[in-house]
Amino acid sequence: MALMISGLSILVFVPIGLEIGLGAAVVVFAIIAILLTLSTPRIQVTERSLQVGRAGIERRYVGAVTGYRGDDATYQRGPALHGLAFMCIRGWIDPVVRIQIEDERDRTPYWLTSTRNPEQLVEVLGGTMARDIESD
Structure with a gap:
C-alpha cells in the first residue's frame, strides 16, 4: 500500500x-x-496485567490460553468466533491467540488477537498451541 x-x-x-x-x-x-x-497494536504482558492494543485486563482474570495457526486460526476468526469476543486482528497476520476471560462481571467470553509470535505469548500466559492439544 x-x-x-x-x-x-x-x-x-x-x-x-x-x-x-x-x-x-x-x-x-x-x-x-x-x-x-x-x-500497530502492541501486546504487553506483566506480572499483574495483560494489554492488547488499547484493552487491558488484570492477569487474575485470564483463563485458558490457546494459540492457533493456519486453518485453525482461520476457523477461530470465522465460524468459531463468538459475537461478544474482543478482537485485535490484523488481517495480514495469520496466527491468533485466544485468551479466555474469567471475570463474572465481564460479558466478553474471550479475547482473540493476531500475533506473529503466538508460541511466545502462549508460553508467557501458560497456555498451549492447538497442535499440542491435538497430539495428546
Missing part, C-alpha cells in the same frame, strides 16, 4: 519535475511507514 501511494505521488508531481516526483515519493513512503509503525 505504501509503495502504491508513493508511486502515485510520482505521477502527481512528475509534471513539475522528475526529481520532485521522486522526492515526493520518498517522503510519502517514509510518512506512511512511520504512521503504520506507530499505529
Whole structure:
C-alpha cells in the first residue's frame, strides 16, 4: 500500500519535475511507514496485567490460553468466533491467540488477537498451541 501511494505521488508531481516526483515519493513512503509503525497494536504482558492494543485486563482474570495457526486460526476468526469476543486482528497476520476471560462481571467470553509470535505469548500466559492439544 505504501509503495502504491508513493508511486502515485510520482505521477502527481512528475509534471513539475522528475526529481520532485521522486522526492515526493520518498517522503510519502517514509510518512506512511512511520504512521503504520506507530499505529500497530502492541501486546504487553506483566506480572499483574495483560494489554492488547488499547484493552487491558488484570492477569487474575485470564483463563485458558490457546494459540492457533493456519486453518485453525482461520476457523477461530470465522465460524468459531463468538459475537461478544474482543478482537485485535490484523488481517495480514495469520496466527491468533485466544485468551479466555474469567471475570463474572465481564460479558466478553474471550479475547482473540493476531500475533506473529503466538508460541511466545502462549508460553508467557501458560497456555498451549492447538497442535499440542491435538497430539495428546
